[in-house]
Amino acid sequence: MDIKMLCLGALSLGDATGYDIKKLFDEAFSHFFAAGYGSIYPALEKLTEEGKVAYDRHQQEKRPDKKVFSITAAGREVFIAELTQTPPREKLRSEFLVLMFFAHLLSPPRLAEILQERLDESQRELAMLEDLTKREMPAGMKFTVHYALAATHAAIVCIKEHQQDLLRDARVIVNQCARPKSPGEQHA
Amino acid sequence: MDIKMLCLGALSLGDATGYDIKKLFDEAFSHFFAAGYGSIYPALEKLTEEGKVAYDRHQQEKRPDKKVFSITAAGREVFIAELTQTPPREKLRSEFLVLMFFAHLLSPPRLAEILQERLDESQRELAMLEDLTKREMPAGMKFTVHYALAATHAAIVCIKEHQQDLLRDARVIVNQCARPKSPGEQHA
DNA sequence: TAATCCATGTAATAGGTTACATGATTCC
DNA sequence: GGAATCATGTAACCTATTACATGGATTA
Incomplete structure (x- = not known):
């Protein structure tokens, strides 16, 4: 269970940009998993290569272009398989x-x-x-x-x-x- | 605050081998910091190079030789300085x-x-x-x-x-x- | 006789953090 | 005018995990 899988999980809830996913990490995931842009963007890139996610480029007038990611059928399958075999560990670093x-x-x-x-x-x-x-x-x-x-x-x-x-x-x-x-x- | 510092902390309590330190991680430290041999031995090697710890070789008859590590005066200073400037963070990965x-x-x-x-x-x-x-x-x-x-x-x-x-x-x-x-x- | 304890280490890889780089917009 | 929001990414570095490798002694 790494950041790639958490990104897949985030996208299982709905389409999102890397920026959106970061917000999810800062809010909903913050009390049990941490990640910054430096791990999220490379993770999305690898997931794309592996065919687990895909993206649409959304042009915006007054903003830089967005990449809106969606999970693919294959991605959803992999994610559920991962959930099924991940042991429920917990690790504190204090x-x-x-x-x-x-x-x-x-x-x-x-x-x-x-x-x-x-x-x-x-x-x-x-x-x-x-x-x-x-x-x-x-x-x-x-x-x-x-x-x-x-x-x-x-x-x-x-x-x-x-x-x-x-x-x-x-x-x-x-x-x-x-x-x-x-x-x-x-x-x- | 990394495993090197925790090893220094362990040695601030008394001399010990890498093996002993691992036991400390598995017992006293286990609920807030984790480490295996693969991080402890390299950490002790680096600390030795840096002059923060030193070791005596203890020969044993029916066992392989031990390296018994002690913290040096410099090491103790560094450790206390580190404690003084480390922010009291806490991070869960669940x-x-x-x-x-x-x-x-x-x-x-x-x-x-x-x-x-x-x-x-x-x-x-x-x-x-x-x-x-x-x-x-x-x-x-x-x-x-x-x-x-x-x-x-x-x-x-x-x-x-x-x-x-x-x-x-x-x-x-x-x-x-x-x-x-x-x-x-x-x-x- | 099988498992656990003692005791040391290496090598490859995975994994993540940090800092850097850019830039318009909107809110206070 | 300054901070925060939106938006993407790279590169260097550091750190740690995992698996491998060895082997005698003791305990159950």
Whole structure:
């Protein structure tokens, strides 16, 4: 399951330009898959070569020409076959948790900043997801929003719960390091 | 923040072989960063060239030689500098949610299978994380476990809540498609 | 006796990110 | 007047995955 397949999926919902597909990645897909123009346009080119999509050139008066892509019958078949054999994996890559794992190496103000930034970001995501719940969509799509909402909410609660304790601990550790060592404590 | 930095982080906790570091990735890091031997060994090689780590060769009688890596003073500095300037991002890549997003293209049995597999996998993760909570560790590390626990738990609850509804909807849609179309409904 | 643990690595490839390059239009 | 929207793409680079290759020791 790569960006090519997600583009095919996007086109299974209706015809679109590369630009449109990017918007889909930024909105509907954003909480579970990321892509930029640098991957989307080459992906569409390869799919075209493979006969899985085709495009019509739409001339516009006051805009550059558009390439409006559609999925072909072959493309739809390949996409459904792919869905049928893709295992339902999930992989998180969290720089935030790396920072927290090594929190004992951070200064207390930096730690406070990290927690606050993540909290703010999570709250922005929450707002975006709550906005999405208002749109009409099939049950499966709706589920992805609920799922992301639940995870984001849980994250926010967890950060708020531990924030004070983590910062208190950080200050204590800094104080211990600042205090001159008594003899025999070097190899503690 | 790449695998090189995570290796440096691992060595900031104590000397280790490439093999040991892999175990750390599979246990303590597993819920927020992934890596295999194919990335760890080259990373350690580059870090050695850059003077951020060094190794001692330990001969063993009944085993192949070990390379025991240690972080250098320079390496520790670089690592802390990196921690200080890394933004606390978080990125999910979920094939599971892609499948759910396109659930309307799946057969009901396949959909049921996907939900069950994800549930089982989440429950395995939950068990692993609960096991980790029993170990003694600094507050920051403990937090990463609580955070992952909260997210995984929320995911499980969410799947259980929607499982029945999703499957019911899927059956309805299949029935609609199976039913012969009445005239004039082709372009609905 | 089969699987798992210990222990190291390479090579080919896939895959994606980032920055660059262009340019009119419309909204604030 | 400046930012955002619409619209397309390329090229260099970096990173990581996968499969391969080896092999003794221990545990079930």
